[in-house]
Amino acid sequence: MEQPRELTVEAPRAWDRPTFSIPVLACLSLVGGRFASFSTEANLYVLGTGGLLIWLGLSNRVPRRPAPTRLGSGAAWWVLPIVVFGVFEGVTFVVAAGDDFPTFSRLADPLLEGQLIRSVAWFAWLGAFWELVRR
Amino acid sequence: MMRALAISGFLASLAFFAVLEWLARRDGSRIPTLGEMCAYVMRYEVGPVPVGRIGLFGFWWWLGWHFLAR
Numbered sequence: 001m002e003q004p005r006e007l008t009v010e011a012p013r014a015w016d017r018p019t020f021s022i023p024v025l026a027c028l029s030l031v032g033g034r035f036a037s038f039s040t041e042a043n044l045y046v047l048g049t050g051g052l053l054i055w056l057g058l059s060n061r062v063p064r065r066p067a068p069t070r071l072g073s074g075a076a077w078w079v080l081p082i083v084v085f086g087v088f089e090g091v092t093f094v095v096a097a098g099d100d101f102p103t104f105s106r107l108a109d110p111l112l113e114g115q116l117i118r119s120v121a122w123f124a125w126l127g128a129f130w131e132l133v134r135r
Numbered sequence: 136m137m138r139a140l141a142i143s144g145f146l147a148s149l150a151f152f153a154v155l156e157w158l159a160r161r162d163g164s165r166i167p168t169l170g171e172m173c174a175y176v177m178r179y180e181v182g183p184v185p186v187g188r189i190g191l192f193g194f195w196w197w198l199g200w201h202f203l204a205r
Contacts, residue, residue: 032203035204037203037204037205038204038205039204042203042204043200043204043205045204046196046199046200046203046204047200050195050196050199050200051196053192054192054193054196057188057192058185058188058189058192065174067171067174067175067177067178068167068171068174068175069178071167071171071172071175072164072165072166072167073165074158074159074164074165074166074167075166075167075172077155077158077166078155078166078167078169078172080151080155081148081149081151081152081155082148084144084147084148084151085144085145085148085149087144088141088144088145088148089145092141097137099138100137100138101137101138101140101141102138102141102142103141104145105201105202107141107142107145108202112202112203118203121202121203122203125195125198125199125202125203128195129192129195129196129199131170132173132177132191132192132195135170135173135174135177
């Protein structure tokens with residue numbers, strides 16, 4: 001017997017569940033963490049994984065969560081950390097004083113040389129990308 | 136001295152992000168979460184072109200390339 005539409009709930013697809021997506025992202029991150037900066041492999045891997053996620057995000061192949069039609073009155077608070085970060089990044093970039101007054105990238109580069117932290121960074125990047133795709 | 140200032144500034148902005156996300160996740164909060172902010176931005180379209188979606192995906196892709204590939 002056919003159920004009324006309002007009583008039916010669409011079951012999440014197997015690949016859309018965290019028990020599937022998290023191990024997949026972890027494997028992709030471990031692979032990405034093996035590629036050194038400025039290597040051809042790293043460039044191709046970022047282009048490939050990012051390109052695939054953009055394709056998924058722009059097509060209708062992945063179910064999306066409903067987006068808010070209005071933001072709460074406290075949305076303006078998000079401007080504060082963005083401006084603070086932007087000011088420091090802008091000033092350090094323009095001054096170009098190297099390690100004496102480093103940009104965020106310059107501070108992050110030595111940390112990202114280690115394979116473990118690099119894999120963690122890959123996981124954060126891919127995980128956030130996947131969340132964006134599903135929004 | 137200037138190096139410490141730069142590190143403090145970046146850490147402060149990251150701490151602001153974390154505190155705001157924590158505040159946004161409390162019950163009855165008027166502050167939207169970062170995910171809701173992104174979802175709202177991604178709703179922006181010009182005609183049939185999902186400009187907000189393309190812009191945010193492009194920015195995130197560039198960020199990954201900048202830190203993990205170049």
